Amino acid sequence: MPLDKVNFFQDVFEVAKLIPKGRVTSYGAIANYLGMKSSARMVGWAMNASHTEKDVPAHRVVNRNGMLTGKHHFETPKLMQELLEQEGVVVKEDKIIGFKTLFWNPSVELAL
DNA sequence: ACACTGACCACTG
DNA sequence: CCAGTGGCCAGTG
Numbered sequence: 001m002p003l004d005k006v007n008f009f010q011d012v013f014e015v016a017k018l019i020p021k022g023r024v025t026s027y028g029a030i031a032n033y034l035g036m037k038s039s040a041r042m043v044g045w046a047m048n049a050s051h052t053e054k055d056v057p058a059h060r061v062v063n064r065n066g067m068l069t070g071k072h073h074f075e076t077p078k079l080m081q082e083l084l085e086q087e088g089v090v091v092k093e094d095k096i097i098g099f100k101t102l103f104w105n106p107s108v109e110l111a112l
Numbered sequence: 113a114c115a116c117t118g119a120c121c122a123c124t125g
Numbered sequence: 126c127c128a129g130t131g132g133c134c135a136g137t138g
Binding site: 026027028031037038039040041042043044045046047048050058061062063064068069070071072073074 | 117118119120121122
């Protein structure tokens with residue numbers, strides 16, 4: 001597979017699109033799934049470009065704490081939380097309640 | 113070509 | 126338990 005130069009934006013987007021409604025995952029989990037566990041920053045950075053892709057649910061991607069760190073990068077800061085709540089995810093103080101339960105690990109769910 | 117930055121994560125003390 | 130530090134890849138000044 002031509003993963004050499006890594007179009008890793010697309011990969012990140014693909015994974016993000018696979019996140020089930022009402023579930024969330026972390027940058028690190030995606031990075032890990034893509035085989036770049038330490039490059040979680042890049043995932044976040046890639047999400048920055050997710051604005052160009054319409055079907056990328058960036059609101060379902062949070063940091064390992066379940067905290068909505070990227071909400072400031074949305075059109076409006078409250079948008080991220082609202083989108084999550086629309087899917088039944090409870091958000092309090094910018095962090096996801098029951099994150100551990102709602103966590104969707106691509107390395108497990110998409111396990112090869 | 114160099115240095116800094118970034119929606120992060122894990123390890124050490 | 127909290128704070129500090131390194132690592133990781135790519136883009137920008």
